Amino acid sequence: MTSTLHHIAAPSDKLPRRFYDRPALAVARDLLGKHLVLDAPGGRRAARIVEVEAYVGEYDLACHAAKGRTARTEVLFGPPGHAYVYLIYGMHHCFNVVASREGRAAAVLVRGVEPLEGLPPKSRTDGPGRLCDALGITLSHNRMDLLGDQLFLLDAPRVPAAAVARGPRIGVDYAKEWAHKPYRLWIRGHPHVSRSPSRPPAPLPARGA
């Protein structure tokens, strides 16, 4: 690139390794708004990340790595910027981004995306299982390098702090004190956030109508 002062990120810039080489909470925060892209012979599928959860380390009882190093969790201990995909309940896939330096085990689960390109028209993309289904993410993507040319993330404008909401992670009640920590982040009011409260009621007709 030619700019000698600051570099304005073009929407086609892949997130660099150093983006992922940080604590999971920081990566999670900055993943909001970024673009998740799958390039395959059939074409490109892309979506904007609107909801994530941070799994911050082996000491985090909600993180799969809390079980220690196993065949499944090994990727979490590996270098940052790789995909961690697993099958849950025998039928749904969950897509995570590996964060933190090699030797530490942390990840960010993507829980909601907004369709941008190449998705089946009526597909739902709220919820970790549904978004993997819509994008075509399967176990074949597990351990894939996110700086490769098949599955990667593109830079996009930062979501302002005022638009970021936080709350406890979903479905981790077994994780004792780690269950309530506010490590779920989402874009406030975004329609593709999972488990959103119902839409605000339609405006009432004029009184007396």
Add this chain to the structure above:
DNA sequence: CTATTGATGGTC
């Protein structure tokens, strides 16, 4: 709207 249940397979 909430609450409950069944599907289904990798992992430990």
Add this chain to the structure above:
DNA sequence: ACCATCAATAGG
């Protein structure tokens, strides 16, 4: 046996 889910169903 457990599970970072989802769709369908029943009930208020």
